[in-house]
Amino acid sequence: MKIDEINLYKMNMKMKNPFTTSFGTQQERLFILVEVKNEEGISGWGECVTAELPLYIEEFTDSSWLMLEKFLVPLLLKKELDHPDEVHELFRPYKRNHLAKSALDGAVWDLYAKTNGISLAEALGGEKRAIDVGVSLGIKDDIEDLLSEVKEKTEEGYKRIKIKIKPGKDVEVVRQVRERFPDIPLMVDANSAYTLDDIDVLKELDQFNLMMIEQPLTAGDLIDHAKLQKHLETAICLDESIHSYEDARQAIELGSGRIINMKVGRVGGLTEAKKIHDLCQRENIDMWCGGMLESGIGRAHNIAITALANFTLPGDTASSSRYWEKDIIKPEVVAAGGQVQVPDGPGIGYEVDVEELLKHAVEKKQFV
Numbered sequence: 206m207k208i209d210e211i212n213l214y215k216m217n218m219k220m221k222n223p224f225t226t227s228f229g230t231q232q233e234r235l236f237i238l239v240e241v242k243n244e245e246g247i248s249g250w251g252e253c254v255t256a257e258l259p260l261y262i263e264e265f266t267d268s269s270w271l272m273l274e275k276f277l278v279p280l281l282l283k284k285e286l287d288h289p290d291e292v293h294e295l296f297r298p299y300k301r302n303h304l305a306k307s308a309l310d311g312a313v314w315d316l317y318a319k320t321n322g323i324s325l326a327e328a329l330g331g332e333k334r335a336i337d338v339g340v341s342l343g344i345k346d347d348i349e350d351l352l353s354e355v356k357e358k359t360e361e362g363y364k365r366i367k368i369k370i371k372p373g374k375d376v377e378v379v380r381q382v383r384e385r386f387p388d389i390p391l392m393v394d395a396n397s398a399y400t401l402d403d404i405d406v407l408k409e410l411d412q413f414n415l416m417m418i419e420q421p422l423t424a425g426d427l428i429d430h431a432k433l434q435k436h437l438e439t440a441i442c443l444d445e446s447i448h449s450y451e452d453a454r455q456a457i458e459l460g461s462g463r464i465i466n467m468k469v470g471r472v473g474g475l476t477e478a479k480k481i482h483d484l485c486q487r488e489n490i491d492m493w494c495g496g497m498l499e500s501g502i503g504r505a506h507n508i509a510i511t512a513l514a515n516f517t518l519p520g521d522t523a524s525s526s527r528y529w530e531k532d533i534i535k536p537e538v539v540a541a542g543g544q545v546q547v548p549d550g551p552g553i554g555y556e557v558d559v560e561e562l563l564k565h566a567v568e569k570k571q572f573v
């Protein structure tokens with residue numbers, strides 16, 4: 206497989222509704238798509254799941270664009286590869302910038318699967334035909350808005366509901382959701398908004414029978430997460446803390462949490478994601494696939510990785526229509542009865558709607 210051409214697309218897509226977390230509100234999604242082409246003109250696609258501002262992670266769309274055009278694309282262009290695992294090795298000398306690396310890694314994986322006539326899920330070793338999915342609901346000013354959204358998503362069949370929390374919008378919000386919906390699988394995500402000083406508030410959450418508390422403390426705080434986990438009955442799930450296999454290994458060893466949220470971008474691509482999956486499988490650690498408000502391309506990659514056996518819990522890969530008036534893939538992703546079918550066509554298994562994509566592309570750069 207020779208990487209003969211690479212295209213970068215800077216995207217600006219407006220979501221149907223604003224999405225609020227403890228770190229801020231987004232409605233316009235500024236992200237990057239990458240297309241890698243081989244000598245026969247077959248395209249592999251990947252998504253760089255950045256945002257305009259470095260609030261979730263240190264990368265942001267302009268930094269990833271620069272990283273891609275200045276360092277990563279020149280490394281990959283015209284390379285002859287036997288296997289997509291080589292991309293992770295190729296990028297290793299450059300530190301971090303995992304979202305940028307992951308976009309190219311994912312595109313090469315898609316191209317590899319397509320040239321071998323197999324689905325991306327199969328190329329990764331995934332066996333599931335359908336995956337279980339939940340939905341992530343943003344912070345709302347009005348509790349009634351949240352309650353009606355929980356009702357709607359539960360009725361749509363999502364297998365678990367995740368609600369975002371932050372200091373001041375936590376215990377009472379969860380109490381009200383739990384009172385109204387005593388039996389639904391429910392979890393919360395704090396996006397690093399707390400410190401160990403908040404241990405009493407976090408302990409109060411133990412009374413609500415939550416599946417887990419996602420990322421209560423800041424990234425890098427594996428030791429404090431381990432201390433916190435000892436005081437909580439509810440499982441801690443790590444998101445922002447896990448950037449690599451080594452992070453996952455150390456978190457498991459320290460007892461920093463009992464569950465891992467896998468985001469392919471955050472760990473630098475599918476090769477590393479698979480390695481972390483295999484580690485969690487050996488260590489009996491439950492995991493699920495997180496989301497970054499992706500377009501259909503990133504969503505397709507999430508579906509493929511979730512086909513692996515140790516994604517034991519429902520992920521955040523909701524229907525395209527939860528986010529977009531019109532997605533940029535055909536068909537769109539549909540969650541029905543809380544499941545998404547894993548496509549069995551070659552590569553990501555969805556057709557990229559290039560015409561629709563170009564409507565939202567604010568910049569394109571070709572490398573040949």
Ligand SMILES: O=C(O)CCC(=O)c1ccccc1C(=O)O
Pocket residue numbers: 261341394396444495496497498499521522523
């Ligand atoms: O629906 C999705 O794609 C997941 C939404 C979500 O929770 C999220 C969205 C953007 C950044 C971080 C997170 C998160 O999981 O913490």
Ligand SMILES: [Mg+2]
Pocket residue numbers: 394396419420444445466495
């Ligand atoms: Mg999270």
